Amino acid sequence: MSDLLRSSRMGWRACVAFAAVVAALSACSGGVPTYAPDYERPSRELTPTFEGAPVLPPPDLTDDGPGSLVRVEPVSGNASFDNSNSTAVRIVYRSTSGAAGTPTEVSGLVAVPPGQPPAGGWPVVSFGHEMIGVQPKCAPSLVGDFLGYAGQMTTFLNRGYVVVLSDFQGLGIEGQPHSVVDSAALGNNMIDAARAARRVLPSAGTRWAAFGVGEGGLAAWAAAERAPTYGAGLEMVGSVAVSPYADLTPLVDAAAAGTLAPGEQSRLYMLALQSLANTSPGFDLDAYRTGLATERWATVTDCAPRNPNEALRLLTEIPRDDFRPRDAGATDDLRRRLGDAAVPTGPPAPGSVPVLVIYGTDDAVVPAAGIDRAVVRACAEGDPVEVMRRIGDSKPVNDQVIGSALSWLLARFDGQQLGDVCVGAT
Template identity: 40%
Template sequence: MTITRSVAGVVAAVALCASLVSGCTEAAAPPPPPPRSEGSSMSGVPVAGDFGGSGGGTLQKATTLPTVDRRILKVSSLAARVEYESKSGIDGSRQVVSGSVFVPKGRPPPGGWPIIAMGHGTTGIQHDCGPSLWPNLLGASEAVATLINSGFLVTLPDYQGLGMYDTYHPYLDSTTVGYNMIDAVRAARKLVPDASNRWLAFGSSQGGQAAWAANELSGSYGSGLDLVGSASVAPAANVVGLADSAVAGTLTPEQASALQWVLVALKEEHPDLDLDDYRRGVVAEKWDVLSACVGPLVAERTAVTLQVTPDDLRPSSEEATDLLRQYLAEMSLPKVKANAPMLVLFGDMDKVVAPQWTVDAVRRACEMGNVMEAYSAPGRGHDDIDGAVALGWVNQRFANTAPNDSCTAPDGPVLPLSPKQWYEQ
């Protein structure tokens, strides 16, 4: 199947939202106004849906998104913000998660609208950092609009703690975001009677981790749904190396910012964690600034990030390093064999998720018996990957085409992505 540049822009646009550190912002677009209040739905009105039942995906609330990006409104029959039940990957507790659902115009195909659960890249760790609270979906709106126009129902979970104010965001915990992705699909089907049960998980960076985790969890948690595959661009799958890099003083500025946000989450999960074992200097002094993604502190954040030295995030002892490594391993992937084919695409110059970390994750996933295609894009980093090859792979999964498997390839499990593969798949 040949992929035109206009269609290829779908995944390329998502890949541009991959940064673990700065989140996703649309180039040349003015910053949106801040959310007006807790649980804001941008002045929407209630949407009818199935609010009965219990358990994961149960709808709690649904309202229209009248001020969302006009590119989305132009191609959607429904744009809604939803709140739905999911659960924590940390302690299994019930959580209410927010997100958004977008339905194409026109009649659904036989079997209903195919669903793409789109995992967004890091937008921050504060409550106001949920994409559903912002007209431009914090940079995801262009990709969402193109996917809708291509005939997919799109659901975009905010993830636990982003968009809701009665919990926290367990940053980079793969199990939590995996649950959130699966339950977002369930919630979308309760909102949209014409939705199919066939779906695909797609995401980049933190969203790539979410898509991968959703695939692994779908066998035990995804009953009633038919997952056709997962596509992960620059996934934050294996992040254990953050501990070793912190000890060695080799964290890139991007990794330093990611680690600081991880530590914020870990303190929520483990109140007895002594943060001073992992922070000093400007990191300790400007902790609140470095944690910000919205509000007045954001203006200082970039300048403060540039002042961080290797010693500012170096663990204080071998014991502290081992504990951090343990927590990062619990967040990382793979954990179990995935339930559907996988695509993993990453740059060989990624300065956020080191390429070797992803290679190691792919190798372990292959050893578990996964069917996957894994490609390293020469000369590419974390957020500049042309995702055309990913869209071709997505279309093949919905068409029931037999997947390839780089795990069994002579030069696998990770193959170099050739220029021809940018446009043909």
């Protein structure tokens, strides 16, 4: 992976958010261990780098369906993992697509904490990353610093969790389409990532939780919804969905009215459209773009543009009218397609998994109105949902969000019952 590609990916808002999350997580946890300047670090050629880092057994490569491993590769030289005495591997594992339900292969990262596992095995946290792009090269696991996610993972590693980060279907592996709105595929990928972690480390337990932001928030919510039926053999204790793409239909209304916010909200709309073009038969992408939107589409939807600042300028200069649907029929069709992709997808199954939904009312990218609708539907269906609705907040992640998420997940692993189901739902 070239330095150019790494730096290009860091140009978008999502990468700025990654850095904020890392800082917030470190603040909540006390950060990764630090050492005096004269600390003599062991040679990078040693494996593992630090004495005490766990040595993993040979992986179980038995092919028995979703969650089984295809390939395992060691990760070395990452400061966050090294400083926490953790061991990490890049994996390719089997999963299931969304609508078609066909077998797929997905890449990702698994990181293992040092020490002895508790009774019942290490608990597992499955991370869902923010929207990056829809091209195979956009996978976090392909970048040397993993777009900052190693720092986030380390916070949970230091608390005694095995952590797995899925790239999601179509990112990291050629030949499979990626969609930022395919909740079924994203949820399956999160569940199967937890299964794959247990194949990497047999001492990982069956109890697990999900945490995700944006696209990853949709994945985390979808995983909780699908766990009772698709997640057999595992016990999912809870899910935290931060600013999830739970219902993006308000973007359609904004595009039709010419009020779509320039910048990252426009890019989210574009990648949602590109996702449908990649995965939804009969979808006409040109019914939703004209002029500069069409001309600059490839550049501004690229997760690794040659010049990120120039790409951002090109994005913000696209007139809002260039995103208007062609006619009322196209508007209705797009609203229907994004509505079909929204969560919840139906009444809760027996054994429903609790979900904490966290979002800001003034988020400039993810429309709060869509999350409001999703929460109201979930509560009406009887889903076990807790809501942290941050009035006036425009940022998806801050210290309060991370602290609340960590405490909430710990309570779920401890078996505590939800205290405020649907309080704060509008």
